[in-house]
Amino acid sequence: MNTPYAHTVTPLTADLLRGALDLEHTERGVVPHRLPAHARRQIPDGQLAMAESQPSGVRLALRTRATVLELDVVATKRVYPGAPPRPDGVYELLVDGSHTARASVPDGDTLTIDPATGTAHTRPGPVRTVRFTDLPTHDKHVEIWLPHDESTRLVALRGDAPIHAAPAHGRKVWLHHGSSISHGSNAATPTGTWPALAAALGGVELINLGFGGGALLDPFTARAMRDTPADLISLKIGINIVNTDLMRLRAFGPAVHGFLDTIRDGHPDTPLLVVSPIHCAIHEHTPGPCAVDPAAIAEGRLRFMATGDRAQVAAGRLTLTVIRDELARIVARRAADDPNLHHLDGLDLYGAADQAELPLPDDLHPDPAAHRRIGERFARLAFGPAGPLSAEAETEAEAEAEAG
Structure with a gap:
C-alpha cells in the first residue's frame, strides 16, 4: 500500500x-x-x-x-x-x-x-x-x-x-436501467457515460442500473427498481435480448409487460420512459447470438458479430427492428391507461447516420464521442421542455394523479 x-x-x-x-x-x-x-x-x-x-x-x-x-x-x-x-x-x-x-x-x-x-x-x-x-x-x-x-x-x-x-441538494432522482451501453462500455471516464452526461445536463441525480450483458428483463431487477425511491424512471430495452438470443417474440411481449407491471407496483404514477435500442448494424435484421469475431482477435482487435439466421425472424427470433416495433406497440397500448408512460425511439438517440459518422468501434458499443451525442440527445428529448421526464411533465402527472 x-x-x-x-x-x-x-x-x-x-x-x-x-x-x-x-x-x-x-x-x-x-x-x-x-x-x-x-x-x-x-x-x-x-x-x-x-x-x-x-x-x-x-x-x-x-x-x-x-x-x-x-x-x-x-x-x-x-x-x-x-x-x-x-x-x-x-x-x-x-x-x-x-x-x-x-x-x-x-x-x-x-x-x-x-x-x-x-x-x-x-x-x-x-x-x-x-x-x-x-x-x-x-x-x-x-x-x-x-x-x-x-x-x-x-x-x-x-x-x-x-x-x-454531503447533504441532499433537492434534485430529482432519475433511476435508469439498460445494457452495457448504459453501463458505459467504451466510455473513457465515469462522468463520460451517456447516462452521467444526460444527468448532468438534465440537473438530476443518477442511479444507473445499466448492466453490461444484463438488461434481460430479469424479475429481480424489476423488483429492485420497484423498491428504489425515484422521481423519474427510464428503461432501455432490447440489445441484450437480441445478442444473447434469450427469448422469442412470444415471450418478449409478456416479459416487458411483467417488468413494467412490477415497477408500477411501487411507482404507480412516476414518469416512466421506455427507450428502444440505438442503431447497431450487426443486429438490425440479424438475430443473435452475438459472438466475438475470431479474425479480429487474431489481429489484436475486439469486434463482435451476429451469428443468427435471418430466415428465422418469421418464426419469432428477435432483431432490433422487431423489438423497436414491439416496444412501440406495447407502450401505445398501455399508455391508454397509464398517461405517465412514454416511449422514445432509440434511433432518435443514435441512428444509421450517426453510425456512419461515429461508428461503433467494436460494432456493438459507442465510443466516447458517441456517448456524448447520446447523452446530449437524451437530455434534450427526455429532460428538455415538454420532454416526458421534464419538470413540466412531472407537474402534469402530479395534477392528473390528484384529479384521479
Missing part, C-alpha cells in the same frame, strides 16, 4: 455514497453494489454479478475543507486472453460541480476471463491509494466518481480535514 499522509480517517458508510443500492462489508473493505442483496442472490450468471458490482454512476459525495483526499481501494482488473489489454479504471474528482482531477491505480485483484471456455479465476492483489491534492481550502462539495467499468473495494478514506456526507 502507498504510504498515506492525509491523517483524518472517515468511516466508509452508505451515507457517503450516491448511486449504490447496497454496501457490502468484507474483510478487505466495502463493495458498493447496484443491486440489493436479495436480488444478487438470484443472479444466475457471473456476467451480471460482475457487471452490477462495477460502480457505474456510483460516487462519494462529501463536504469538507480538506486540501488532500486519499481513497484506499482494491480494484479488479479484467484480463481476456488474446484480447487487447483493458485501460485502467478512472477515478474522477469534482469540486463544487467542476471536473478537477483524474486518477487510476495500476493493479489490484486480477480477474482472468476466457470467453472461449467460459472459465474465470481471480488472483488477489494489493491495496492501492488514489490521492487528490491541492484542493481549495474553503468548505466545498466534493464528488469522487468511481470507475464505471472496474469493480472496486473501498478500504479507507482520509483527508487533512474532517469529511462529512
